[in-house]
Amino acid sequence: xSGYIDLxxxxxxxxxxxxxxxxxxLAILRALGDIGFAKVVATPHxxxxxxxxxxxxxxxxxxxxxxxxxxxxxxxxxxLGSEHHLDDVVFDRLTKGLGLPYEPARTAALIEFPTxxxxxxxxxxxxxxxxxxxxxxxxxxERYRPVWxxxxxxxxxxxxxxxxxxxxxxLVGKYGRAPxxxxxxxxxxxxxxxxxxxAHRASDAREVGRxxxxxxxxxxxxxxxxxxxxxxxxxLEGTVKD
Ligand SMILES: [Fe+2]
Numbered sequence: 261x262s263g264y265i266d267l268x269x270x271x272x273x274x275x276x277x278x279x280x281x282x283x284x285x286l287a288i289l290r291a292l293g294d295i296g297f298a299k300v301v302a303t304p305h306x307x308x309x310x311x312x313x314x315x316x317x318x319x320x321x322x323x324x325x326x327x328x329x330x331x332x333x334x335x336x337x338x339x340l341g342s343e344h345h346l347d348d349v350v351f352d353r354l355t356k357g358l359g360l361p362y363e364p365a366r367t368a369a370l371i372e373f374p375t376x377x378x379x380x381x382x383x384x385x386x387x388x389x390x391x392x393x394x395x396x397x398x399x400x401x402e403r404y405r406p407v408w409x410x411x412x413x414x415x416x417x418x419x420x421x422x423x424x425x426x427x428x429x430x431l432v433g434k435y436g437r438a439p440x441x442x443x444x445x446x447x448x449x450x451x452x453x454x455x456x457x458x459a460h461r462a463s464d465a466r467e468v469g470r471x472x473x474x475x476x477x478x479x480x481x482x483x484x485x486x487x488x489x490x491x492x493x494x495x496l497e498g499t500v501k502d
Contacts, residue, residue: 262296262297262298263296263298263489264296264297264298264299264472264488264489264492265297265298265299265300265301265488265489265492265493265496266292266297266299266300266301266336266456266457266459266492267301267303267341267362267370267397267425267454267456267492267495267496268301268303268343268370268399268425268427268456268457268458269288269292269300269301269302269303269456269457269458269459269460270288270302270303270304270305270458270459270460271284271285271286271288271289271300271302271325271459272285272302272304272318272321272322272325272340273285273321273325274321275304275311275313275317275318275321276304276305276311276313277305277311277460278304278459278460278461279460279461282325282328284461284462285325285328286328286329286332286335287462288300288459288460288461288462288464288465289329289335289336289338290332290334290335290462291459291462291463291464291465292336292457292459292465292468293334293335293336294465295465295468295469295472296472297336297457298336298337299336299337299338299339299492300336300337300338300457301338301339301340301341301362301496302322302325302338302339302340302341303341303342303343303370304318304321304342304343305342305343305345305372306318306342306343306344306345306350306353306359306360307343307345307347307350307372308345308347308348308349308350309347310345313342314353314358315342315353315358315359315360318340318342318360319340319360322340326338339362339363339364339496340360340363341360341361341362341363341369341370342359342360342369342370343370343371343372343399344359344360344369344370344371344372345371345372345373345374346371346372346373346379346382346385347379351385354369354389354392354394355388355389355392357392359394361394362397362495362496363496364496364497365496365497365498365499366394366498367393367394367395367498368394368395368396368397368423368495368496368498368500369389369394369395369396369397370397370399370425371386371389371396371397371398371399371422372398372399372400373398373404375403375404375405376404376405376406377405377406378404378406378413383416383417383420386417386420386422387420390420390421395421395422395423395495395500396417396421396422396423397422397423397424397425397453397454397495398414398417398422398423398424398425399425399427399458400425400426400427400430400439400458401414401424401425401442401446401451402426402427402430402435402439402440402442402443402446403427403430403435403439403442405438407442408438408439408441408442411442411445411446411449411451414446414451418451421502423453423454423491423495423500424446424451424452424453425452425453425454425455425456426443426446426447426452426454426455426456426487427443427455427456427457427458428455428456428457428468428471428472428474428475429457429458429464429467429468429471430442430443430471431443431444431471431474431475431478432467432470432471432474434467434471444478447475447478447479452487452491453487453491453495453500454487454488454491454492454495455472455475455484455487455488455491456492472484472488475487475488
């Protein structure tokens with residue numbers, strides 16, 4: 261199968277912990293294309309103190325890389341978003357319209373929590389984003405330590421309209437046993453709305469390919485393709501139903 265839409269990847273070179281150079285960025289896109297992705301959204305980090313990227317810098321880096329992408333026919337379609345870490349600075353930026361919600365609808369944005377604790381007032385913050393007409397799409401919830409202990413923590417977020425994005429690598433043990441177990445349990449519970457690669461290197465695509473096979477095996481074709489195609493498309497186009 262092909263036509264998958266990847267809502268989370270790091271192929272723009274030199275701006276976060278993703279591709280170190282243009283060649284690797286292009287190799288990531290080619291490798292994801294080879295395993296069935298028709299569209300790959302770049303989501304470079306905005307994370308205070310670690311990746312102090314602002315919107316303008318990310319847009320310029322994207323445009324520069326787009327010239328390279330267009331020189332190489334056959335790569336997946338691309339667009340720009342960001343992985344917004346929910347710290348004070350980035351949250352403030354998002355609420356002021358200075359984040360990078362998913363194109364073209366700009367009604368949903370990728371949000372990341374710290375891995376070992378949920379941020380202060382996270383529920384209020386996610387609610388505030390919804391008031392601003394930005395639906396939070398929570399990156400790799402299966403990797404968050406508080407979730408390993410209590411998946412019910414995520415229920416108020418789901419009730420508030422947040423969407424959960426599976427990093428498929430978790431299914432094949434890329435992040436260890438606890439995230440793998442959490443990912444399978446959350447799949448079973450129907451918590452996820454979409455699935456992504458979170459690719460940082462071209463070599464990541466091997467695990468992503470294996471993980472997608474696992475996703476089909478566990479969930480069946482219809483549900484797997486919802487998570488890889490329809491769910492992501494609804495997020496991009498702003499057609500998620502409440
Ligand atoms: Fe990421």
